[in-house]
Amino acid sequence: DQQVKQNSPSLSVQEGRISILNCDYTNSMFDYFLWYKKYPAEGPTFLISISSIKDKNEDGRFTVFLNKSAKHLSLHIVPSQPGDSAVYFCAASAGSQGNLIFGKGTKLSVKP
Amino acid sequence: GAGVSQSPSNKVTEKGKDVELRCDPISGHTALYWYRQSLGQGLEFLIYFQGNSAPDKSGLPSDRFSAERTGGSVSTLTIQRTQQEDSAVYLCASSSGRWNGYTFGSGTRLTVV
Numbered sequence: 534d535q536q537v538k539q540n541s542p543s544l545s546v547q548e549g550r551i552s553i554l555n556c557d558y559t560n561s562m563f564d565y566f567l568w569y570k571k572y573p574a575e576g577p578t579f580l581i582s583i584s585s586i587k588d589k590n591e592d593g594r595f596t597v598f599l600n601k602s603a604k605h606l607s608l609h610i611v612p613s614q615p616g617d618s619a620v621y622f623c624a625a626s627a628g629s630q631g632n633l634i635f636g637k638g639t640k641l642s643v644k645p
Numbered sequence: 646g647a648g649v650s651q652s653p654s655n656k657v658t659e660k661g662k663d664v665e666l667r668c669d670p671i672s673g674h675t676a677l678y679w680y681r682q683s684l685g686q687g688l689e690f691l692i693y694f695q696g697n698s699a700p701d702k703s704g705l706p707s708d709r710f711s712a713e714r715t716g717g718s719v720s721t722l723t724i725q726r727t728q729q730e731d732s733a734v735y736l737c738a739s740s741s742g743r744w745n746g747y748t749f750g751s752g753t754r755l756t757v758v
Contacts (some may be wrong), residue, residue, distance in 0.1 A: 539687075567746055576649070576736055576749030577688070584744075622688065626743065631695055632678060632704070633747065637687035 539636035552610040556623030563625040571620045613643045649750035657756045666722045670739030683733040727757045
């Protein structure tokens with residue numbers, strides 16, 4: 534039973550446009566959410582996070598939105614750049630557990 | 646070192662053999678995690694060490710898998726009697742606290758032939 538779901542395995546966007554990556558979760562105990570970016574043959578790297586007391590967190594071109602009632606979060610990248618092409622993982626944790634639960638990832642391709 | 650170091654980066658082994666994968670976390674990080682990523686799949690949690698507490702082994706897929714963390718630092722993941730379905734990238738991560746995220750190593754690509 535997947536607790537963190539990324540229903541789009543891939544997304545293609547034109548350079549300069551907005552990329553929106555979506556993530557849904559089922560566990561209402563999750564209170565901390567993160568996005569990781571992964572290039573081939575490398576480990577995932579931390580991108581941005583949000584705690585459940587917020588509904589938005591922004592860092593440069595990256596913004597994460599959290600809708601707790603819908604158990605949904607999204608990552609917006611504006612403007613998208615070819616170097617953003619990677620696999621993006623959504624992850625979540627609950628205060629009662631120590632580990633992060635990851636989604637299956639969305640492969641983003643930004644075309645010049 | 647500055648990051649999480651994993652060795653070897655690649656390992657090819659014959660079915661039925663045992664393998665050991667090593668992780669050197671960031672110095673001072675009290676938490677250490679093992680995940681694996683099979684082809685086309687997300688990151689699957691395996692085991693979690695936090696300080697001197699008993700590890701959370703709830704993600705280990707079978708009793709062929711075990712892990713140790715010596716002296717609160719280096720960790721070794723051991724897979725006994727490897728099977729083809731064990732082929733995956735094994736990722737180690739460390740953290741200094743829940744709100745600080747994880748830092749991942751580059752992983753060990755294990756291929757069982």
